[in-house]
Amino acid sequence: MNHIRxxxxxxxxxxxxxECDNPERVLIEFKNDATAFNAKKRAEIAGKGRLNCKISTALFELLELNGISTHFLALQSETLMIADKVNVIPLEVVIRNIATGSLCRETPINQGTILNPPLLDFYYKDDELGDPILTEERLKLLNLISTSHLKEIExxxxSVNKILKEYFDALDLLLVDFKLEFxxxxxxxxxxxxxxxxxxxRFWDKKNSDPKDRILDKxxxxxxxxxxxxxxxxxxxxxEKDTSKAT
Structure with a gap:
């Protein structure tokens, strides 16, 4: 299924x-660039693109096997993914299972608090505005997405959270939180x-109780x-250790 870039x-x-030779598909190249705090902090980390591409491929395949539709089609190389061409909705959808990061900075909730049910937040995808959090009323005001699509996204x-939590739990990893785009x-x-x-x-190693050493993410x-x-x-x-978990 290789395509010409x-x-x-x-x-x-x-x-x-x-773009590629199929107008309904794209090639996505994963870079080694690392950024944080809306790109105020930057670095290049050799090998990061390859790892993120392979991890994303495995997780997209897992979701597809569980009936979740993604843009993923195939892996063309270690850093190049073939995907459906999509019109991206300018929303970042964040779901949190354990309190950490901005949630603890912005609220009195203590680090490590289990969130039951998991907290789902929407953010406006705009670097210049700093990806601000959106209330339900602001979502309506901006008219970014239909009500039916918003309900479907939630x-x-x-569903993705349930699938991934169970999957990573079997790998001795806590899925602390994650972001999706649609x-x-x-x-x-x-x-x-x-x-x-x-x-x-965010992933924490269940085998490690040290609050810093257990971190296995950005x-x-x-x-x-x-x-x-x-x-x-x-x-x-x-x-990759037990590929049977993804089937």
Missing amino acids: GSLIYEGKAKRVF KVTR GLNSSGKLVIADEISPDNC DRFRQDLGGVIDAYEEILKRI
Whole structure:
């Protein structure tokens, strides 16, 4: 299913999107760039793109096997993914199972608090505005998405959370929180887009009780903990160790 890479459509902080010889598909290249705090902090980390591409591929395949529609079609190379071309909805959908990060900075909720039910937040995808959180009324005011699609996004996100929590629990990992993005493909179908990787998920190692050493995600970069690639490689290693878990 290999495709010829065409013109650059879009370049983001962590990926480049290219046209290809099929107008309904794109090629997504995962970069080694690392950013945090709305790109105020930047670095290049050799090997990160390859790891995020392979992890995202495995998790998209897992979701597809569980009846969740994504933009993923195939892996063309270690850093290049073939995907459906979608019109991305400018929403970042964040679901939190354990309190950490901005939730603890912005509320009196203590770090490590289990959130039951998981907290689902919507953010306006706009770097210049700092990706502000959206209330239900602001969502209506901005008219970014239909009510039916919004309900579908919430339902799908909660289903994804259940699938991934159980999957990673079996790998001795806590899925602390994660971000999803959605888009509409050429048929108007709502699908998960972007990526699912340690760049937009928080993972804690269940085997490690140290609050810093247990972190296996981009917080290692955000917090200057080092060992970013080692952490990402550990996630991929556990995913690949028992492929039967994804079938």
